Amino acid sequence: MRKFNVNVNGKSYAVEVEEVGGVATAPAAVAPAPAAVAPAAPAAAAPAPAPAAPAAAGKGDPVNSPMPGLVKKLCFANGATVEKGAEIITLEAMKMDTPVVAPKAGVITYCINEGANVDTGALLCTIA
Template identity: 45%
Template sequence: MKRYNVTVNGNIYQVEVEEVKGEFTSAPQPVASQAPKAAPQAQKAAAPKKSNASGEKVTSPMPGTIVKINATNGATVKKGDVLFVLEAMKMENEIMSPVDGVVADVNVAKGAAVNTGDLLAVIG
């Protein structure tokens, strides 16, 4: 038996490998082993909340993480103003206002993970 250290996703596992000499058999013999420990999971930011405000709804066009919020409740915005910056697939995407109006409700916080169609804000 030979021992090796194998690194997977930053975790180091020690494995033993048996060198087989002679004829190759198609049915390997089962070997008892200890399963590796699961990697710790990252904490998730708070999910977007529901809104009772009426007006034009701004939703997430794709899954990602909110990295910047330019919109605040009560702020006046024009069509095309950048309301949020969404990081998806290592790219930053600007989420712009679809209409002129006043921001009635901002439904996400910086660092929040959002899915396609999640409500980000309401413009009244």
């Protein structure tokens, strides 16, 4: 048995440790710390893929995306007549559906497709 005093957080403890095995081993040699290596220059970020080409915007008042998200559903066919306040697109963000409503009555021309990811302010459609 070997006795040691151990200090932990300013408090001293007397401990006894039993030696097992008769062969004393030399302490392992401490390898020198590796030389500091300058971090590699960050790789150039890959250019963002070009967004899908939207359909030609129709004449009329633009309806822009109020938030980033996934175009989950186009509620009408292109060229359909919509009423003011009708849900025209469903956007999904963070597992929540958000309706986009027509700001006025008219004929709708979509500029995006279902499944497209859009950013805030992206042109979704026009209503003439």
